[in-house]
Amino acid sequence: MARLQLSVLAACTVLFMLAAPSLAGDPDMLQDVCVADLASPIKINGFPCKANITADDFFFAGLKKAGNTNNPAGSIVTAANVQSFPGVNTLGVSMARIDYAVGGQNPPHTHPRATEIIFVTKGTLEVGFITTANKLFTRFVTVGEVFVFPRGLVHFQQNRGHGPASVIAAFNSQLQGTQAIATTLFAATPPVPTDVLAKAFRVDNEDIDAVKARFK
Secondary structure (H helix, E strand, O other): OHHHHHHHHHHHHHHHHHHHHHHHOOOOOOOOOOOEOOOOOOOEOEOOEOOOOOHHHHOOOOOOOOOOOOOOOOEEEEEEOOOOOHHHOOOOOEEEEEEEOOOOEEEEEEOOOOOEEEEEEEOEEEEEEEOOOOOEEEEEEEOOOEEEEOOOOEEEEEEOOOOOEEEEEEEOOOOOOOEEHHHHHHOOOOOOOHHHHHHHHOOOHHHHHHHHHHOO
16 A cells, blocks of 8 residues: 555656646647737736737737837847737747847846746847856857846846847746846835845945935
């Protein structure tokens, strides 16, 4: 009996391990297509399907042109996710174009619902991610090269070249979610209490207030 129970437990463990990859991303689709109806008042985990669809629902031209990098970070993300490209609804994929001015940065951030992989189309970038053990993995990447950022880990890209840079990013989620670390901490609504951040960063309250003022 004990051997039978052990065999059943082992079989269940294997089944769980095989199922885990599918549980890690978006749910599997239950029909061929389900173009997102972004105007629907119905709120579900994802988006309801639009009734009438055409080939245009599966087309997106938004990544052709460079975005405007005239901002404090010196970078801009142009997303091709379900919110701008309804045809990817339920398909578990999305893309983005990221443009960087000289010295521009895609600041440290996370994607709670997706792994990200980038393909460099212009320039030279320093990229990296930090594990939960606080280990930094970083290197330089240039045109034609690829780098991957594991799901949920803090990562960044910094333009280290002498001209503009750009990448095409892909995600294994229709809506990867993005939490920029600095913005999350210093520009939340309502704000994170100053004394909480001061204790976490081991600085004075005045220092935290000065940083918060820069994000208003």
